[in-house]
Amino acid sequence: MVEESESRKITYTEYFDALLEGKLLGYKCKDCNAYTCPPKAVCDNCGSQKVERVELSGKGRIKTFTTTYVAPVGYDKEVPYTVAMVELEEGPWIIGRLEIENADEIGQDLIGEEVVVEGKEFPTEMFYPDKKRRVVPIFRLVK
Amino acid sequence: MGGINVEKRDVAVLGVGQTKFGYHPDKSLVDLFAEAFYEAFNESNIELKDIQAIYYGNFVGEMTDGSANLSGFISDEIGLKGIPARRYEAACASSSVAFREAYLAVAHGIYDCVAVGGSERLYNAGTAIGTRALATAVDGLHEMTAGLTFPGVFALAARLYSKKYEIPMEKLHEKMAQVSIKNHKYGAMNPKAQFYNKFGDLKVEDVLKSKVICSPLTLFDCCPMTDGGSAVIIASADFAEDVIDKPIYVLGTGQSGAGGLFRQKEDMIRAIPRKIASEMAYKEAKLTPKDIDFVEIHDCFTIAEIIASEAMGFFEYGKGADAVEEGETWVGGSIPINPDGGLIGKGHPVGATGTSQIYAVVKQLRNEFKYNQVKDAEIGMTDTLGGDFGTLVNIILGVHRRG
Numbered sequence: 001m002v003e004e005s006e007s008r009k010i011t012y013t014e015y016f017d018a019l020l021e022g023k024l025l026g027y028k029c030k031d032c033n034a035y036t037c038p039p040k041a042v043c044d045n046c047g048s049q050k051v052e053r054v055e056l057s058g059k060g061r062i063k064t065f066t067t068t069y070v071a072p073v074g075y076d077k078e079v080p081y082t083v084a085m086v087e088l089e090e091g092p093w094i095i096g097r098l099e100i101e102n103a104d105e106i107g108q109d110l111i112g113e114e115v116v117v118e119g120k121e122f123p124t125e126m127f128y129p130d131k132k133r134r135v136v137p138i139f140r141l142v143k
Numbered sequence: 144m145g146g147i148n149v150e151k152r153d154v155a156v157l158g159v160g161q162t163k164f165g166y167h168p169d170k171s172l173v174d175l176f177a178e179a180f181y182e183a184f185n186e187s188n189i190e191l192k193d194i195q196a197i198y199y200g201n202f203v204g205e206m207t208d209g210s211a212n213l214s215g216f217i218s219d220e221i222g223l224k225g226i227p228a229r230r231y232e233a234a235c236a237s238s239s240v241a242f243r244e245a246y247l248a249v250a251h252g253i254y255d256c257v258a259v260g261g262s263e264r265l266y267n268a269g270t271a272i273g274t275r276a277l278a279t280a281v282d283g284l285h286e287m288t289a290g291l292t293f294p295g296v297f298a299l300a301a302r303l304y305s306k307k308y309e310i311p312m313e314k315l316h317e318k319m320a321q322v323s324i325k326n327h328k329y330g331a332m333n334p335k336a337q338f339y340n341k342f343g344d345l346k347v348e349d350v351l352k353s354k355v356i357c358s359p360l361t362l363f364d365c366c367p368m369t370d371g372g373s374a375v376i377i378a379s380a381d382f383a384e385d386v387i388d389k390p391i392y393v394l395g396t397g398q399s400g401a402g403g404l405f406r407q408k409e410d411m412i413r414a415i416p417r418k419i420a421s422e423m424a425y426k427e428a429k430l431t432p433k434d435i436d437f438v439e440i441h442d443c444f445t446i447a448e449i450i451a452s453e454a455m456g457f458f459e460y461g462k463g464a465d466a467v468e469e470g471e472t473w474v475g476g477s478i479p480i481n482p483d484g485g486l487i488g489k490g491h492p493v494g495a496t497g498t499s500q501i502y503a504v505v506k507q508l509r510n511e512f513k514y515n516q517v518k519d520a521e522i523g524m525t526d527t528l529g530g531d532f533g534t535l536v537n538i539i540l541g542v543h544r545r546g
Contacts, residue, residue: 012284038285044406063409064306066298067358068290072275075290083289085299085405093405095289104358108305108312122288127275134288 010039010053016135019119024058026092027051035090044092058117060088062110062139067103074125084139086115096137115139151250153380153544155390158187159502160374164490165337166266167370172204175262175372175495176217183258183374184221188386191221194376195254197228198245200238200261201494203276207268223258232494234280235443236529237261238373239497239536243396245377246538250393255382260374261494266367273368277493280530282403294365296404296531297444298357304412304446308461316359318464319445320350323363325473326442326481330488332514337369337490350445364445369490373499380544391505394430394522395539397423401532414454416535417526421455424524424537429546432456435539436520437507438478439500441528442485448472451526452480455537474517482507482515497536500525504540 010025015038018025026037030052034045043051065084075081084098096117103110122134160182162175170178176199184191197218204210214228231241238261245259265273277293301319305312324345330336331343342363350363377383383390397420401407407415425431432455440455442448449463457478458466466472472480483489483503486496504523506512517523522541529535 038405040402040406064299064303066295066302066360068292068295068356069354069358070270070274070292070294070356071290072278072292073271074275076271078290081290083291083295083299085303087408093408095286095291095403095405097289104355108302111302111306127279128287129284136288136290 009041012130015039016119016130019135019137020121022058022118024056024117026054026056028054035092037088037090037092037094057089060086060115060117062098062113062115063087063093065098065103065110074127078122086117086139094137096139098139100141114142116142152252154246154249154377154393155380155383156393156501156505156540157189157376157378157383157387157390158183158185159505161335161499161502162372163335164369164371164492167264168267170370172201172208172210172213172262172264173216173220175264175370176260176374177220179260179262179372179374179495180221180258183376187376189256189376191223193256194223194226194258196226196248196257197223198231198241198257198259199228200231200241200497202232202234202237202263203279203493206272206276206279207264233534234529235441235491235493235496236527236534236536237494237497239525239527239538240398240529240534242375242498242501242538243398243536246393246396249377249379256376256378258374258376260372260498261496262372263492263494264370265493266370268368270368280533285405286403292357294357294360294444297446298360299404300412300450301359301446303409304450307409307412310464312359315464316351317347318468319364319449320347321467322442322445322448323350323487325467326485326487329482329515330484333484333489334514336484336488337367338484338488360444366443366486366491369492371490371492371495371499373495373502375498375501389509391508391540391542392544393538394541394545395424395426395428397421397427397537398535399423400534404531407532411532412450413460414450414532414535416532417451417454417528417537420535421526421537424539428539430522430539434522435478435524436522437482437517438480438524438526439483439503440480440485440526442481442487443491443528445487447528448480448485451528455526474515479517482517483512497525497527500527501538501540508540508542
């Protein structure tokens, strides 16, 4: 049996609201202790439904990134922007944007750099699932 | 991984068709399918009434043409009123999933003869809408909010590959450029390719110095936006042998998938779904990668072909970039990749791409692809990637029945 408190899932609205306050929400698995972020229906590691809500540190390291010069309709006013994948201290990887202007000049040396994440609100676009806003995880270099 | 273990009938390809790939402002999704279908039908030596069902692949008809629910319309258009028709959507793998489902239905005796195919119109939609339409195949919530695009996905993969295998990014980019040079060379030879007679003699500098789309990927690292259609008619092998002289047999198929890139983590550069799908196909065909004479790989971007060539077992992980530079994947090498030009040289009308790869393999195996023949080829393979590894399909075809 899954207890009621465990089954109360983090909605995406809740996840993004917390991100705007600088908090990164996810789950910790009661069976295998792995963390899942962003939230999903089951533990990302073992598939267990027995997960508890936790706040993650929001700290991690850049694994890869790209600066986008050609954007889809709805995102074209934001170019150029740098999308990055970050491995969190707790293990999960998340995708967001790196707010620096010279990512291409630094190149591969950015990989491994320490970052913290927070949310930033952008206007939504015609097809985005959240019709009120788009919350983008923003990574800031620690040093 | 879960293959389908009950006894299956052998299945064969009767006919194949493909429109010219490129810009078709004057042809609808239905028109493009019908054109490819009739090329396939006219070489199949059957009557229309022999076709019992249609399996159609289309990715973003809603966004490019404001059109969904297309299967009934295509069925009616080609004169097959009222037969069961269905549309499959699996991003770039749409018509490969359709093909595999059709194959399974015939193999299990549900139908004796069916038509498969796809059509798409991304060139006509323009770059801004086209890029957004393609981006519907990334995670709609967490990847889309960051503005991740498909060149972006493979740019992330390229930097990760460079780091993981300790190949400096500039050096890796030079190796990636060889994929573009090769596939454009072959595309320039293929009269049905979008870039027929164009870009046949690219240099490394041309690729590296073209417009940056998503760093480090440049324009020549990317396949183009394309309009086009393709179709294949398949039947039980017994049926096929009764009506045509040279059936091409379906020897093995496999399919797998994955969640968003952030769930795949570093595995993205090992393309695990492709490893699973190709192993499923090899097992069913009772073959190994060494038995494959050539392969049509999903080279949506230069780095994508390199990663695929490793995951399918042709090269060790981290060695695919060297292989293209050393000529292993060129015609004449150990495993020719994309002799028809691939997505980069031939074009990528997403929903039509999978069955256009089947078209290319069948034409080669019949010795009808004169422009860039792989000598003495008896077994060919396709590889189609939907999204950022969300769907992966591999199909093996050969000139003899399964051993």
